[in-house]
Amino acid sequence: MKKTLILGASTNPARYAYLVANKLVRKGYPIVNVGRKIGKVAGVEIEPMGTPHQDIDTITLYVGPQNQAPYFDYILNTHPKRVIFNPGTENPELLAKLEENGIEGVEACTLVMLNTGQY
Incomplete structure (x- = not known):
């Protein structure tokens, strides 16, 4: 199963990151939650951005473009x-940075992808 890092994880049940974390776990996908606030989502602690994980297949992004720059190196060094x-x-x-590093960038909705079997 594709290990997924949720960047912008949230404990707020109204947020899409929260919904995706729970749906991924229900479907059997292992997840890593990375966010700014502490807490637990879908039984998995939210961790701060730190040492990049090396076993991630997919990063699903829930951080707006105006706040992404501090995460660029972290994303690239995770090598999803x-x-x-x-x-x-x-x-x-x-x-563009992803493509330069051989990482596929997909503009899509993770929830829709999960619901339609395209994940």
């Missing part, structure tokens, strides 16, 4: 196979 830009997170600068 793909990064999903959820609606409102699209960023041509980050997409």
